[in-house]
Amino acid sequence: MTSTLAQDIKAAAALLADAHDVTLLGHVRPDADALGSALALGRVLHQRGATVRVSFSEPAEAPETLRGLDVGGLLVPPGRLPETEPLLIALDTPTLGRLGALGARVATGKAAGGSVLVIDHHATNARYGTHHVVDETAEATAVLVFRLLEELGAELDEPTARCLYAGLVTDTSGFRRASPGAHLMAARLLEAGVNPDEVVRTVMEDHPFAWLPMLSAVLAGARLEPEAAQGFGLAHAVVRAEVAASVRVEEVESVIDVVRSTRDAGVAVVLKEAGPLAHGSRWQVSLRSTGRVDVSAAAAELGGGGHRLAAGCTTEGTSDEVLDRLRAALGRAPLL
Ligand code: MN
Numbered sequence: 001m002t003s004t005l006a007q008d009i010k011a012a013a014a015l016l017a018d019a020h021d022v023t024l025l026g027h028v029r030p031d032a033d034a035l036g037s038a039l040a041l042g043r044v045l046h047q048r049g050a051t052v053r054v055s056f057s058e059p060a061e062a063p064e065t066l067r068g069l070d071v072g073g074l075l076v077p078p079g080r081l082p083e084t085e086p087l088l089i090a091l092d093t094p095t096l097g098r099l100g101a102l103g104a105r106v107a108t109g110k111a112a113g114g115s116v117l118v119i120d121h122h123a124t125n126a127r128y129g130t131h132h133v134v135d136e137t138a139e140a141t142a143v144l145v146f147r148l149l150e151e152l153g154a155e156l157d158e159p160t161a162r163c164l165y166a167g168l169v170t171d172t173s174g175f176r177r178a179s180p181g182a183h184l185m186a187a188r189l190l191e192a193g194v195n196p197d198e199v200v201r202t203v204m205e206d207h208p209f210a211w212l213p214m215l216s217a218v219l220a221g222a223r224l225e226p227e228a229a230q231g232f233g234l235a236h237a238v239v240r241a242e243v244a245a246s247v248r249v250e251e252v253e254s255v256i257d258v259v260r261s262t263r264d265a266g267v268a269v270v271l272k273e274a275g276p277l278a279h280g281s282r283w284q285v286s287l288r289s290t291g292r293v294d295v296s297a298a299a300a301e302l303g304g305g306g307h308r309l310a311a312g313c314t315t316e317g318t319s320d321e322v323l324d325r326l327r328a329a330l331g332r333a334p335l336l
Contacts, residue, residue, distance in 0.1 A: 005135050009144075012117055012133050013151040015087065016041075019050050023085045026056040027093040028100040029249070029284075032203050033167035034092035035066050037119065037141040040163035041089065042074045044154045055081055057100030065203050065250050069166060071159040078102055084112045090129065092141040092167075094122035094305060119144050121171075124296065124305045139182050142167030146185050158193035165189045165196065166203050174200070177309075211251045217243050218255055224264055229330040232266025232292050235259050236326075238319050241273040241281070253286075260288040267293050267330055271319055280318040285326070287311045294336055298329035308336060 003011070016022075024042045026034030038054045046052040053076040056062075062075060078101065088109045096103035106116050106128060118129035121144060123136040133144050142164045149156065156164075168186060172178040175186070190196065218237050228234035237259050244252045252272055260268035267289050274282040285302070287295035289309045296311040302325060304313020315322055 005133070008131070008133050009147055009151050012119070012131055012148055015115055015117060015131055016045060016148070016152060019045055019048075019087050021051045021085055022053075022087045022089060023081060023105075024052070024054045024089045024091060025093065025099055025102055025105075026054070026091055027098040028056060028058050030056045030062065030066070031092075032066055032069075032170040033140045033142055035062060036069055036163040036165075036167035037091045037145045038089070039069050039072075039074060040142070040160045040167075041091070041119075041145050041148065043072055043157075043160045043163070044149055044152070046072060046074065048154075053081060055102065057102040059249070063250055064248060065206055066166070068202060069159075069163045081105075084108050084114060086114045087117065088114060089117045089119065091119050091145070092121070093118070094120055094125040096126070096128050119148070122305065122307065124300070139178055140167045140171035142171070143182060143185060146188075156188070156192040161189040161192035161194045162199055165194045165199050169196070169200060170203060174204075207251055207254065208247065210247050211254070214243055214247045214251055215255065215258065219258065222259060224262065225327075226264060228327055229265075229267040229293050230333075230335065232290075233262075233264050234267050234269065234327070234330060235262040235265035236269040236271070236323060238271045239273060241275065244272065256286040256288055260290075266290050267295060269323075269326055271322055273319075274314070277316055280316060280321060282314065282316050283319070283322050285313050285315060285322065287313075287326075289336075292336055293330060294334045295330070297333040298326065301329040302326070 022045050024038040026038045042052045042054045054074045055076050055078050116129035117131040119133045121138040121141050125134045138144050218239050222237040225234045256270045270286045272284045274284050289295040294308045296306045296308050299306055299311035299313045302313040302315045306312050
């Protein structure tokens with residue numbers, strides 16, 4: 001018999017109620033939802049007396065815009081984690097691969113008799129834990145953590161609420177894809193003291209001036225292919241490594257939000273050069289859909305994943321080869 005989400009939340013809360021030593025992990029290149037969710041839950045467990053560490057495998061440091069969320073200093077580099085822990089919690093991470101080098105800890109932990117709780121909202125979640133709170137209809141992992149904290153009867157202080165708000169506001173693209181339930185959750189977070197303007201400015205809109213010349217260089221090379229993506233149109237742009245080197249990862253990640261505002265394109269794609277290879281380069285690819293084309297299917301074809309309207313993958317080749325593969329995959333992606 002498959003359990004319901006409410007039963008899963010109860011089981012997870014029972015597991016957390018006794019937790020005394022917990023490691024919380026976000027996916028590689030963590031975003032506000034992964035890190036905010038991990039820090040919010042970690043903070044509450046720490047306040048209840050547990051030893052808590054929050055970590056992710058790469059890059060070496062958290063994005064600058066998210067560091068302010070770690071008020072209690074819970075972030076620990078992967079090298080400083082213990083051999084194994086009785087309770088491992090993976091957040092916003094659909095597959096072991098998305099944990100990067102830290103994915104191996106899941107098997108190690110299970111073999112040592114530990115529990116692994118997976119909290120996630122990706123449809124592609126592989127349910128690799130011993131306990132799961134997985135709901136693809138949740139707008140953010142932060143929504144599921146909020147429900148778990150309610151089940152635990154936890155008090156939300158401002159730093160905890162701020163972590164959850166950061167995940168919620170980013171994963172809903174500023175509440176554009178937020179259900180009434182998510183708005184009610186936001187109201188509770190504001191009541192706990194969150195300053196929404198400050199969170200949004202810090203997490204989503206805080207760029208150095210170097211952002212503008214970087215955007216200018218990248219957008220000058222943007223192209224529109226009206227016939228691509230099954231006639232819904234494809235807009236794409238390429239961020240070369242030398243251009244990316246002039247700014248932080250936050251500025252590079254912002255490019256897709258500009259490209260996806262193009263009215264003529266049902267799909268937006270940004271290729272971010274991660275490193276040179278003997279032939280071509282390694283690319284991190286962001287895909288966004290305005291609602292007609294399922295971009296998670298196209299990303300999955302290239303070994304990635306994500307959500308129907310926002311997905312990504314890592315792939316290799318020249319930018320032209322990668323674009324060819326994307327055109328082909330978008331040409332046969334399911335329509336929504
Ligand atoms: Mn998320």
